[in-house]
Amino acid sequence: MRSIMDAYDPERFPPAARTCPRCGRPATLRFAGPCETCTDELRATIRGEAVQIDAEYEPKRNVTPNAVALRDD
Numbered sequence: 001m002r003s004i005m006d007a008y009d010p011e012r013f014p015p016a017a018r019t020c021p022r023c024g025r026p027a028t029l030r031f032a033g034p035c036e037t038c039t040d041e042l043r044a045t046i047r048g049e050a051v052q053i054d055a056e057y058e059p060k061r062n063v064t065p066n067a068v069a070l071r072d073d
């Protein structure tokens with residue numbers, strides 16, 4: 001027996017022909033948004049930025065031995 005809620009089941013929501021808002025290519029998507037290719041690219045970009053941030057976050061040692069050397073005249 002079917003429930004009226006079946007119509008609202010996301011698994012039953014039919015994919016529709018849409019245009020990817022990012023690359024402009026036609027894609028069959030269940031919901032509006034970037035296509036699978038763009039989603040993968042965005043994920044890779046986010047990962048890449050995260051790695052870059054981690055690399056830049058490496059603390060620099062601002063030790064200035066010159067200050068000591070100048071006093072040791």
Ligand SMILES: [Zn+2]
Pocket residue numbers: 020021022023024025034035036037038039
């Ligand atoms: Zn796309």
